[in-house]
Amino acid sequence: MNADSAFQEIARTVQVLAFDTFGTVVDWHGSIVREMQQHHPRVDADAFARAWRAGYQPAMARVMSGAQGWTLIDALHRQILDEILPRFGLAHLGEEERVHLNRVWHRLSPWPDCVAGLTRLKRRYTITTLSNGNIGLLTHMAKRAGLPWDCILSAEVFRAYKPDPATYLGVARVFELPPQQVMLVAAHHDDLAGARACGLRTAYIERPLEFGAGHAKDVSPRPGNDLHARDLLDLADQLGA
Structure with a gap:
């Protein structure tokens, strides 16, 4: 399957995008x-x-x-x-x-691409958090930052922290979907590996400045992830949103 066909297959089958928040969506x-x-x-x-x-x-x-x-x-x-x-x-x-x-x-601020990127992705997919942050924290953050979530899911819901399988499989269970119809979007390879082990699709988002300009991250692609995107606008482009 070539790259274009792979993108089309993912775009066609995935229904829910679940987002890590700290570092991926907001600049802690x-x-x-x-x-x-x-x-x-x-x-x-x-x-x-x-x-x-x-x-x-x-x-x-x-x-x-x-x-x-x-x-x-x-x-x-x-x-x-x-x-x-x-x-x-x-x-x-x-x-x-x-x-x-x-x-x-x-009160964490979103990365510059996030509100526009999430708004585009929301038109085509159900978008939810999947964060270790608690529900109150995530709700306050979203309201202040204008993050347009359809749903807020948290470790608090599942009483388990990522990378416990209960978190990733919990998203699929909430939406009554097989795991392969859920994609985790994250800037952390360990999080994505946990999701992938549970059968979820995975998209890596480059956040080279997550730890500040003096501590740049290696954001080069790694095998295993279905998609690798510069930011959420790039992800929306790849998914045709």
């Missing part, structure tokens, strides 16, 4: 950097953003291993925040300031 690093520069200008904003994000996988691993009970991402973000504040000279922040800072994850 740039958003946190701007927040820190505005409110805490003496802090190394780049290092702070990356340190906060670095605690994300270990925190979820504690939950997935059973070492910690089921916990929403908002609460995990707060645990990580409390751990790193002393490292950056911010141990003095009070409860109100910590709550506000923790909710920066609700």
Whole structure:
């Protein structure tokens, strides 16, 4: 099957596009950097953003291993925040300031292509989040950023964090579809590998600046993914949306 035929077959069979959010749809690093520069200008904003994000996988691993009970991402973000504040000279922040800072994850800005790209894709497909973020966080983020989701699905719905198969297969179950009619769209190869192992289609989105301009990612194509796109507008072009 040539490339054009493959695109046509995917466009014809896929009905639901499920999107990773942090890094794929929204710019967590740039958003946190701007927040820190505005409110805490003496802090190394780049290092702070990356340190906060670095605690994300270990925190979820504690939950997935059973070492910690089921916990929403908002609460995990707060645990990580409390751990790193002393490292950056911010141990003095009070409860109100910590709550506000923790909710920066609700205020993340989308990448420039996302609203237009999602709007185009929505015309042809059902578009939903599939994020480890909790429902309240994702809803606030979408409302603020103008993200036109048809549906918001979260690890909270399935009480499992990606890459648990319950998340990927859960999307197919929600929409009463076989897994191959669902495509995960993400900027992270481990997420896509988890989806692919469950029978979902996969599309990789290049986000070379996810970790900031000083920490560019390798976004070269890898085998296994059905599609590889520069951004969501490019994905819409490939899918004929």
